[in-house]
Amino acid sequence: MSDTLDTPRPAAGPFGGNSTTGEAVLVTHAVQRSFQIGGRSLEVLHGIDMQLLAGERLGLVGASGAGKSTLLHHIGLLDRPTKGTVTIEGTDAWALGALARASLRNKKIGFVFQQFHLLPELSALENVILPGMIAFSGFGARKEKRKLKAKATDLLTSFGLAERLGHRPAQLSGGEKQRVAIARALILDPPILIADEPTGNLDSETSATILDLIFAEQERRTLSLLLVTHDEEVTARCDRVLRMRDGRIEDDLADSIDSDA
Amino acid sequence: MYRTFLSWRYLVARPTNLIGITGIFVAVGALILILSIMTGFLDEARSGIRGSLSDLLIAPVGLPRLAHDGREIPRSPERLMAILDADPRIEAAAPHLTWAGMVTLTGDDAARSEVYLASSQNSDLTLVKFVGIDFDAEYQATNLREALEREPSKTRSGRLRGKRVADADDPFASPPEYERHGAPDPVVLFGEQLYSRLGLMRGDIVQLATGVPDPVSGQVVMNNAFFCVGGTFRSGENEMDLDRVYVEREELADLIGDKREYSEVLVKLHDYDKDGPALRDDLRHNLALMGLARGYPSEVRTWEEFRGPLLGAIENERTLMGVMLSLVLVVAGFCVFAILSMMVTEKRRDIGILTAIGATRGGVLQMFLLVAFWDALIGTILGTAAGVFLAFKIDPIERWLSSTMGVEIFNRDVYLFDHIPARVDSLAVTLIVIGAFASTLLFAAIPAWNAARTDPIEALRYE
Numbered sequence: 274m275s276d277t278l279d280t281p282r283p284a285a286g287p288f289g290g291n292s293t294t295g296e297a298v299l300v301t302h303a304v305q306r307s308f309q310i311g312g313r314s315l316e317v318l319h320g321i322d323m324q325l326l327a328g329e330r331l332g333l334v335g336a337s338g339a340g341k342s343t344l345l346h347h348i349g350l351l352d353r354p355t356k357g358t359v360t361i362e363g364t365d366a367w368a369l370g371a372l373a374r375a376s377l378r379n380k381k382i383g384f385v386f387q388q389f390h391l392l393p394e395l396s397a398l399e400n401v402i403l404p405g406m407i408a409f410s411g412f413g414a415r416k417e418k419r420k421l422k423a424k425a426t427d428l429l430t431s432f433g434l435a436e437r438l439g440h441r442p443a444q445l446s447g448g449e450k451q452r453v454a455i456a457r458a459l460i461l462d463p464p465i466l467i468a469d470e471p472t473g474n475l476d477s478e479t480s481a482t483i484l485d486l487i488f489a490e491q492e493r494r495t496l497s498l499l500l501v502t503h504d505e506e507v508t509a510r511c512d513r514v515l516r517m518r519d520g521r522i523e524d525d526l527a528d529s530i531d532s533d534a
Numbered sequence: 535m536y537r538t539f540l541s542w543r544y545l546v547a548r549p550t551n552l553i554g555i556t557g558i559f560v561a562v563g564a565l566i567l568i569l570s571i572m573t574g575f576l577d578e579a580r581s582g583i584r585g586s587l588s589d590l591l592i593a594p595v596g597l598p599r600l601a602h603d604g605r606e607i608p609r610s611p612e613r614l615m616a617i618l619d620a621d622p623r624i625e626a627a628a629p630h631l632t633w634a635g636m637v638t639l640t641g642d643d644a645a646r647s648e649v650y651l652a653s654s655q656n657s658d659l660t661l662v663k664f665v666g667i668d669f670d671a672e673y674q675a676t677n678l679r680e681a682l683e684r685e686p687s688k689t690r691s692g693r694l695r696g697k698r699v700a701d702a703d704d705p706f707a708s709p710p711e712y713e714r715h716g717a718p719d720p721v722v723l724f725g726e727q728l729y730s731r732l733g734l735m736r737g738d739i740v741q742l743a744t745g746v747p748d749p750v751s752g753q754v755v756m757n758n759a760f761f762c763v764g765g766t767f768r769s770g771e772n773e774m775d776l777d778r779v780y781v782e783r784e785e786l787a788d789l790i791g792d793k794r795e796y797s798e799v800l801v802k803l804h805d806y807d808k809d810g811p812a813l814r815d816d817l818r819h820n821l822a823l824m825g826l827a828r829g830y831p832s833e834v835r836t837w838e839e840f841r842g843p844l845l846g847a848i849e850n851e852r853t854l855m856g857v858m859l860s861l862v863l864v865v866a867g868f869c870v871f872a873i874l875s876m877m878v879t880e881k882r883r884d885i886g887i888l889t890a891i892g893a894t895r896g897g898v899l900q901m902f903l904l905v906a907f908w909d910a911l912i913g914t915i916l917g918t919a920a921g922v923f924l925a926f927k928i929d930p931i932e933r934w935l936s937s938t939m940g941v942e943i944f945n946r947d948v949y950l951f952d953h954i955p956a957r958v959d960s961l962a963v964t965l966i967v968i969g970a971f972a973s974t975l976l977f978a979a980i981p982a983w984n985a986a987r988t989d990p991i992e993a994l995r996y997e
Binding site for chain 1: 535536537539540543544547883884886887888889890891892893894895896897990991994
């Protein structure tokens with residue numbers, strides 16, 4: 274249990290932070306999703322095959338309605354595919370029971386949303402430790418909570434929010450909220466970070482600092498980052514970019530890896 | 535951990551929860567208070583019903599008749615009393631001779647008799663039940679002494695001021711107010727209500743009259759005798775205080791021409807709860823064997839069997855009251871249901887977020903149930919405390935309220951008690967507490983279930 278609370282795992286790749294080890298952390302195989310609307314079946318995802326490699330920055334772009342969000346929900350284990358499998362670190366997530374899957378979501382995946390999605394009743398610090406509280410719900414929870422608080426305080430301090438620990442989300446600016454959300458996503462040191470247009474609700478200056486923070490953390494922790502974005506400048510900073518259209522992945526812009534090497 | 539933490543946060547952050555807590559508080563408090571008063575009333579009524587009944591009642595059927603072996607069942611209670619006295623389980627036994635008759639105030643005044651005959655109303659002739667007792671045995675076996683010494687109640691007329699009888703150690707002694715003419719009249723004691731209804735005074739002369747079948751002619755003949763009013767008793771049992779008069783057993787036997795010396799024996803046990811039914815069965819068996827009874831089971835009864843239907847009715851009433859009042863708890867449950875439903879709708883996004891960061895459906899369900907649990911916990915603790923406190927203090931509170939507002943809330947004259955009776959029954963309190971939790975959690979289960987079923991994708995989609 275306690276290993277998830279340790280400091281970030283050392284970089285696994287031989288090429289430093291900005292490289293991949295080539296090992297797939299998350300694999301979707303022939304993921305298909307259809308919805309029943311008024312007796313008709315509407316297929317939103319037409320068999321998606323994709324991989325998120327360890328330590329890579331993967332961009333996901335596409336027009337709205339292309340199925341980005343739906344794919345993200347499948348990757349984040351929030352939605353069950355009609356067909357196909359989602360495998361995280363070799364485990365077929367939908368073959369697991371609900372409890373084990375929730376635990377996988379809790380420990381392996383960090384979410385950063387466009388709308389921040391912080392709980393309004395909780396302070397910044399409490400929002401950050403929430404995934405930890407979900408992870409440690411049994412005996413010894415009190416001790417874990419103390420550890421979590423110390424860790425969350427360090428994390429928020431390193432994000433420049435030392436003065437904001439006790440503030441409610443309503444008292445924070447957009448950039449501060451997103452930094453709290455990032456800290457929450459990283460508190461259990463997950464190998465995967467999913468960011469769904471994390472700067473969509475921010476002005477350009479704040480956006481830049483948030484993106485810098487995300488990329489810096491990705492590099493420091495060798496995270497596998499999946500970043501949904503509209504911004505071409507952002508995709509330029511990714512190792513790989515997937516482009517979606519009409520529920521399919523159109524092409525794999527894998528050139529940036531080659532250019533790095 | 536997060537379930538407890540978040541549920542408490544939600545509770546504190548939402549003042550609407552106070553409504554739910556208040557609802558449970560009021561329901562639990564009112565239920566405890568009202569049921570305690572009901573229990574108190576029933577206890578008083580129960581002891582009233584039991585009244586002078588003692589623990590066991592032996593009433594040989596149709597005395598004197600033949601026992602199963604052809605022997606005549608004795609008219610006098612001596613043999614029966616000797617057997618009862620010998621039983622170590624029995625504390626005391628008192629023979630009764632009961633007979634129906636009339637009381638008339640005509641006394642020895644010829645002029646009053648004239649007036650009575652001319653009157654179209656015959657309210658001067660009152661049907662009563664004569665009960666002939668041996669007062670020392672009666673004192674030991676029943677609460678008669680208590681009834682004779684009980685504080686006179688504050689009735690409208692001032693008649694009952696002072697002692698009920700001149701000397702409780704000898705209640706059948708002639709009272710000091712008695713003006714004797716010739717040979718002393720025997721003494722009769724009236725039930726308090728009958729006494730005040732007839733407008734009697736201690737020392738008055740009354741006539742007791744009754745019909746007695748004559749074994750020779752086969753006709754019913756009237757016997758009558760003058761008695762002196764020695765005082766009153768107050769059993770607390772309406773019926774008894776209204777139609778019963780006590781005389782000495784010998785005097786009554788005399789009045790009815792010695793046809794009978796006793797009609798029943800009241801038996802008091804050392805430990806009724808332990809020995810009651812067993813002793814009853816023994817007596818049924820033994821008395822029939824000894825020719826002291828004919829052997830019908832109904833000849834020896836416990837007081838509960840004797841008053842069975844009435845006690846059953848009172849129990850029913852209490853149960854019915856409890857069931858009806860429990861509806862208040864259901865209303866409180868509705869309250870929690872409404873508040874929690876609102877909260878679940880309001881917290882849809884939070885539910886989505888929690889699911890996304892690893893909470894399970896079960897966890898979400900438990901979290902909202904916990905909110906209801908806190909409601910129930912706080913409401914029940916406060917409600918129980920208030921209910922129990924009020925139940926213990928209801929009498930002074932009512933007095934204070936009555937005097938402050940100038941309105942009499944509890945009219946003590948209507949009932950036979952001079953205080954508001956209340957008894958906190960711990961079992962009832964436990965059941966109310968369990969009921970409050972059950973009702974709250976049951977109603978909360980519906981919105982909590984809805985919360986657990988919330989689709990995280992839908993919940994997270996838009997603001």
